[in-house]
Amino acid sequence: MARRRSEMLTDVELEFMIALWEIGTGSVRDIMGALHEDQQRAYTSVATVMKILDDKGFVSSDRKDRALVYSPAVQKRDYEGRSLKNLSKTLFGGTPTALVARLVDNEDLTDEMIQEIKEIIDTRIRKDDG
Amino acid sequence: MLSGGRRSFHTRRRLGMAAIACLALVPLVTPYLMTTTYAASVNATDVAVSQVLSGNIALSAQEMSALLSMKTQWLDQMATGSSIAAQILIAAFGVGLVVRSVYLAINIGRIRRAINAGCVVQRTKWVSVVVSPAVDVPFSTRGLLRYYVVLPTSLFRDGAGVQMALGHEMQHIRQGDVDAEVLLSLISPLAVLNPGFWFLSSRLRKLGELACDRAYLARKGFDAHGYALRLLEIARFSQAQAKAQPAAFGVPLVGRKVPFLSRRSMLKDRIVEIARDQDDPAKEALVLGAGMSVLMAGVVLLGAVSLTEPEDWSHERIMLSTVANLDRLNELNTLAQRSW
Numbered sequence: 001m002a003r004r005r006s007e008m009l010t011d012v013e014l015e016f017m018i019a020l021w022e023i024g025t026g027s028v029r030d031i032m033g034a035l036h037e038d039q040q041r042a043y044t045s046v047a048t049v050m051k052i053l054d055d056k057g058f059v060s061s062d063r064k065d066r067a068l069v070y071s072p073a074v075q076k077r078d079y080e081g082r083s084l085k086n087l088s089k090t091l092f093g094g095t096p097t098a099l100v101a102r103l104v105d106n107e108d109l110t111d112e113m114i115q116e117i118k119e120i121i122d123t124r125i126r127k128d129d130g
Numbered sequence: 131m132l133s134g135g136r137r138s139f140h141t142r143r144r145l146g147m148a149a150i151a152c153l154a155l156v157p158l159v160t161p162y163l164m165t166t167t168y169a170a171s172v173n174a175t176d177v178a179v180s181q182v183l184s185g186n187i188a189l190s191a192q193e194m195s196a197l198l199s200m201k202t203q204w205l206d207q208m209a210t211g212s213s214i215a216a217q218i219l220i221a222a223f224g225v226g227l228v229v230r231s232v233y234l235a236i237n238i239g240r241i242r243r244a245i246n247a248g249c250v251v252q253r254t255k256w257v258s259v260v261v262s263p264a265v266d267v268p269f270s271t272r273g274l275l276r277y278y279v280v281l282p283t284s285l286f287r288d289g290a291g292v293q294m295a296l297g298h299e300m301q302h303i304r305q306g307d308v309d310a311e312v313l314l315s316l317i318s319p320l321a322v323l324n325p326g327f328w329f330l331s332s333r334l335r336k337l338g339e340l341a342c343d344r345a346y347l348a349r350k351g352f353d354a355h356g357y358a359l360r361l362l363e364i365a366r367f368s369q370a371q372a373k374a375q376p377a378a379f380g381v382p383l384v385g386r387k388v389p390f391l392s393r394r395s396m397l398k399d400r401i402v403e404i405a406r407d408q409d410d411p412a413k414e415a416l417v418l419g420a421g422m423s424v425l426m427a428g429v430v431l432l433g434a435v436s437l438t439e440p441e442d443w444s445h446e447r448i449m450l451s452t453v454a455n456l457d458r459l460n461e462l463n464t465l466a467q468r469s470w
Contacts, residue, residue, distance in 0.1 A: 091236050091239070091240075092236065092239045092240050092243045093240070093243070093264060094240065094264075094265065094266065094371065095240070095244070095265040095266055095267040095269055095282075095368070096237040096240035096241045096244070096265075096269065096271075097237065098233065098234055098237040098315045098318075099234065099237050099238065099241060099271055099311065099312050099315045099316075100237075100241065100269040100270065100271040100308075100311060101269060101270050101271070101299065101302040101307045101308050101311050101338070102267050102268070102269040103267055103268040103269065103295055103298055103299065103361070103364055104267055104361055104364050104365040104368060104397060105335075105365075105396050105397070106368060106369070107365065107369070107395055107396060107397060108369070109365060109366065109369055109395065109397070113395055113398065114362070114366060116398065117362055117395070117397060117398050117401050118362065120398070120401050120402060120405060121355065121358045121359055121362065121401060121405075124402075124405035124408075124409075125354050125355045125358050125401070125404060125405050125408060126354070126355060126408060127353060127355040127356070
């Protein structure tokens with residue numbers, strides 16, 4: 001059952017997925033063993049991230065004895081294709097910023113700035129229905 | 131002129147564009163202008179040399195000669211890459227040129243994708259209006275022969291919003307903002323290391339938006355309050371969409387953030403000017419603006435000609451060189467006569 005849906009993996013999630021793709025299937029301890037030395041993390045951290053991956057639908061889990069055994073639900077090749085598609089969407093999606101005249105520019109408007117602008121509109125600009 | 135507080139936005143913008151257009155034309159027209167009889171009499175270098183020879187500028191002849199040869203030496207260093215500073219500058223320019231060119235290519239891809247993914251809802255002789263699901267902010271641009279106004283599909287829930295966005299973008303096309311934006315973008319890879327260019331571009335864009343808001347709202351029957359609210363709504367929607375993009379590649383591509391120039395909210399400035407226009411309408415001095423643009427063009431070209439190095443040495447330059455050489459000989463003689 002998915003808790004939240006996201007098409008893409010975070011950096012840490014990707015590390016664990018790569019480890020799982022390498023071993024094919026395994027428990028939290030197996031995945032920890034497949035991680036590179038410089039990627040070692042606490043058991044509870046790995047278990048938490050694997051639970052998130054399960055919720056996201058990237059892995060499936062089966063209980064064997066008392067431990068959960070994880071298997072990839074998304075194949076590596078499929079994820080690579082998804083990454084490229086996402087990169088293309090990021091590069092070529094959205095409103096262009098150069099070579100065009102846009103109605104509004106991109107700005108980092110904070111809540112305070114939005115409220116301030118709203119107040120200026122409400123208090124200083126009259127409605128003109130003519 | 132561009133960063134002042136005067137509210138003649140269209141006039142200020144026109145002056146800025148006149149200055150940029152003349153600067154772009156300088157390499158083409160300078161050789162012709164230098165052949166005119168006036169060019170010789172307006173050379174700023176000769177005036178400065180003449181002042182040094184007259185003793186009005188506290189520089190020795192040798193110092194002035196070194197100053198005059200500095201530009202040639204610098205250009206030689208840049209051409210041959212003989213110093214580390216020149217090599218660093220050339221490398222920075224090369225990287226900037228490539229990065230900016232890739233950025234423009236990505237934007238061309240975005241524009242093509244937005245137009246191809248959309249549906250043409252209106253087509254006149256020069257303008258196509260496209261409704262596209264691939265964008266979140268209305269924009270206008272141009273191809274070789276036609277202008278395009280691209281409206282996001284999400285805007286079509288709001289009929290008045292469509293009218294407002296279309297009117298605003300058509301005004302941009304009418305006042306030449308789209309042509310200017312495309313031209314500035316195309317020359318930007320060559321000016322990538324020139325902070326003055328980015329400053330001017332940013333100011334011209336802002337003045338264009340302010341002039342466009344004013345011209346649009348000056349028409350009868352357009353509601354400034356609703357217009358301002360829709361600008362805010364579209365900006366918020368655009369910001370939410372940008373945040374939904376993955377962080378990698380997303381941040382540098384979604385904004386037009388120019389360092390040190392984007393701390394003020396452009397949207398807030400636009401809203402404030404709309405409010406000021408309601409309280410105290412400002413009129414654009416179109417005839418005066420046109421006259422000032424011609425004057426500006428003349429001043430820029432005159433300045434360029436006066437700073438260009440003449441082909442032949444003038445009387446002043448020969449005199450300066452002679453005095454500098456005599457000074458050097460004098461120094462050598464003094465050294466030779468000194469008893470160690």
